[in-house]
Amino acid sequence: MKKILFSVSILFLLNSCKESKQAETSPFEGYAITKKIEADNGAVVSAHPLASEVGRDILQQGGNAVDAAIAVQYALAVVYPNAGNLGGGGFMVFHTKQGENYSIDFREKAPLKAHKDMYLDSLGNAVPDWSRNGHLAAGVPGTVAGTFLAHRKFGKLPMEQLIRPAIALAERGFAITEREARALNNYADDFAKYNTQPTAFQKEGEWKAGDILVQKDLAETMKRIVENGQAGFYEGETADLIVAEMERGGGIISKEDLKQYEAQERTPVSFKYKDYTIISMGLPSSGGIMQQQMLAMLEPYPISEYGFHSAKAIQLMTEIERRAFADRTEYMGDPDFVDVPVAELVDSAYVRARMADFTPGVPTPSDKVGPGLKAAVEKEETTHFSVIDAEGNAVSLTTTINGVYGSRVVVGGAGFFLNNEMDDFSAKPGAPNKFGLLGTEANSIQPSKRMLSAMTPTVVLKDDKPYLVLGTPGGSTIITSVFQTLVNILEFDLPVEQAVNAPKFHHQWQPDLIYVEKDFPMAVRDSLKAMGYTIEERRPIGRTEVIKITENGIEGVADKRGDDSAAGY
Numbered sequence: 215m216k217k218i219l220f221s222v223s224i225l226f227l228l229n230s231c232k233e234s235k236q237a238e239t240s241p242f243e244g245y246a247i248t249k250k251i252e253a254d255n256g257a258v259v260s261a262h263p264l265a266s267e268v269g270r271d272i273l274q275q276g277g278n279a280v281d282a283a284i285a286v287q288y289a290l291a292v293v294y295p296n297a298g299n300l301g302g303g304g305f306m307v308f309h310t311k312q313g314e315n316y317s318i319d320f321r322e323k324a325p326l327k328a329h330k331d332m333y334l335d336s337l338g339n340a341v342p343d344w345s346r347n348g349h350l351a352a353g354v355p356g357t358v359a360g361t362f363l364a365h366r367k368f369g370k371l372p373m374e375q376l377i378r379p380a381i382a383l384a385e386r387g388f389a390i391t392e393r394e395a396r397a398l399n400n401y402a403d404d405f406a407k408y409n410t411q412p413t414a415f416q417k418e419g420e421w422k423a424g425d426i427l428v429q430k431d432l433a434e435t436m437k438r439i440v441e442n443g444q445a446g447f448y449e450g451e452t453a454d455l456i457v458a459e460m461e462r463g464g465g466i467i468s469k470e471d472l473k474q475y476e477a478q479e480r481t482p483v484s485f486k487y488k489d490y491t492i493i494s495m496g497l498p499s500s501g502g503i504m505q506q507q508m509l510a511m512l513e514p515y516p517i518s519e520y521g522f523h524s525a526k527a528i529q530l531m532t533e534i535e536r537r538a539f540a541d542r543t544e545y546m547g548d549p550d551f552v553d554v555p556v557a558e559l560v561d562s563a564y565v566r567a568r569m570a571d572f573t574p575g576v577p578t579p580s581d582k583v584g585p586g587l588k589a590a591v592e593k594e595e596t597t598h599f600s601v602i603d604a605e606g607n608a609v610s611l612t613t614t615i616n617g618v619y620g621s622r623v624v625v626g627g628a629g630f631f632l633n634n635e636m637d638d639f640s641a642k643p644g645a646p647n648k649f650g651l652l653g654t655e656a657n658s659i660q661p662s663k664r665m666l667s668a669m670t671p672t673v674v675l676k677d678d679k680p681y682l683v684l685g686t687p688g689g690s691t692i693i694t695s696v697f698q699t700l701v702n703i704l705e706f707d708l709p710v711e712q713a714v715n716a717p718k719f720h721h722q723w724q725p726d727l728i729y730v731e732k733d734f735p736m737a738v739r740d741s742l743k744a745m746g747y748t749i750e751e752r753r754p755i756g757r758t759e760v761i762k763i764t765e766n767g768i769e770g771v772a773d774k775r776g777d778d779s780a781a782g783y
């Protein structure tokens with residue numbers, strides 16, 4: 215690998231983690247990936263070191279956690295194009311130093327011209343390619359509106375100061391990591407297939423670690439946002455470019471869609487688990503409600519006595535996950551469009567009754583749980599970041615364009631990828647698609663409806679103060695990764711690094727099997743198989759970013775599974 219050092223990256227290296235103690239640093243040319251930091255004042259953990267450092271700088275400039283989160287969102291749109299975004303959406307959970315909890319929903323919406331059967335062929339069969347790739351897969355982006363709503367409510371520093379670092383990174387370029395180079399190369403054919411105009415993500419020959427990625431069009435788009443606020447994205451030149459892109463590629467997002475888009479404040483999910491208060495995202499994410507269900511199912515069992523990664527603990531959690539996913543599939547969708555019986559779903563008597571047929575050591579077949587519909591499975595490219603500031607404000611934010619590089623469509627002249635979030639709807643409620651997956655009416659497509667999500671940005675309070683700020687990407691595995699991380703820390707008392715990096719497992723009701731990561735212990739797999747479970751190995755699960763706050767200070771831990779990196783001061 216060629217050794218190249220660049221002024222931009224050197225600048226970031228010099229700025230990095232002045233006062234924080236770095237436990238483990240893997241040097242990357244020009245900047246460092248830092249897996250663990252300890253800090254006294256504030257911290258940011260995100261999928262990319264440059265984004266974490268941008269957030270940390272904003273905190274040091276006097277910004278609060280929301281300011282830092284906004285800056286990180288824009289920085290990730292530049293340095294982590296496979297999931298960071300302007301062309302997607304997400305959810306932000308915010309706990310204020312005064313003890314209030316808020317959440318902002320900037321999930322994408324189905325375009326006005328969308329309709330229920332838009333991904334069915336003439337025989338009525340769902341065509342996954344249409345909802346996953348190309349222009350028709352894109353929902354109306356929510357990210358920019360989300361940052362402005364967050365800023366109007368809680369921002370301290372001017373928006374310009376928060377977006378400027380991202381503009382600099384886009385304009386001057388930055389050295390890409392090996393992982394990003396690999397991803398760009400893997401999707402080169404798709405970029406060629408779905409784009410009619412040249413994009414910043416294509417080049418002659420292969421990308422290598424250390425190559426400089428310059429994104430001039432994206433820088434200009436961000437400048438229009440600085441100049442004109444939200445309208446700099448949803449109206450004027452950027453809107454013209456988005457609609458022109460739609461026309462070139464057969465998409466349906468219109469000027470009206472963009473103009474109408476508003477992010478929404480939602481009441482966060484909030485509940486007690488033992489001595490902790492968990493604050494998480496409510497509908498249109500299923501994540502928070504499912505954490506409440508799963509932890510309520512777990513509470514009567516002395517799981518910490520079973521032992522971390524004991525077959526007994528994993529079997530219990532598997533059976534809990536199975537039941538929660540069955541409910542998700544049946545009932546959950548956009549609350550502005552469907553009546554979701556949330557109170558019933560989290561009612562403690564109901565939740566515990568769900569475990570009445572649980573037998574230790576014996577699988578409950580998924581066909582016997584719930585109505586027999588199968589779970590919708592999310593695609594797997596999203597990103598999460600956690601922020602805490604010196605005053606004790608905490609932001610947990612998960613953002614997504616759904617698949618890796620979303621729909622693979624870059625808006626010509628505007629420089630950002632559009633999401634393929636439409637695939638999070640059920641293309642054909644109640645009937646299997648060609649991968650054997652089912653969805654329901656609650657999550658069927660309707661104009662302006664938000665597709666059901668699994669994203670679970672979460673804050674845990676202890677004695678009413680922030681204790682953990684966490685979340686992860688990973689589609690349907692988001693829900694079980696957050697659950698596992700919570701159980702690992704709150705029940706098994708694992709150090710955060712171990713809680714995050716230990717091999718994970720996942721059960722989502724359908725298909726009826728336990729997915730495990732490659733390094734998941736063989737002996738535990740054997741015990742579970744002996745009980746009658748089917749085990750399937752899969753690629754890594756989640757990239758969980760955790761901040762833990764104790765009386766000794768702040769600990770930030772970035773998942774080992776990516777270039778994820780922590781920064782603090």
Ligand code: DON
Pocket residue numbers: 592593594595596597614615616617635638666667668669686687688689690692
């Ligand atoms: O909103 C959702 O649940 C999905 N679109 C999330 C996709 C995702 O996590 C991809 N991650 N790696």
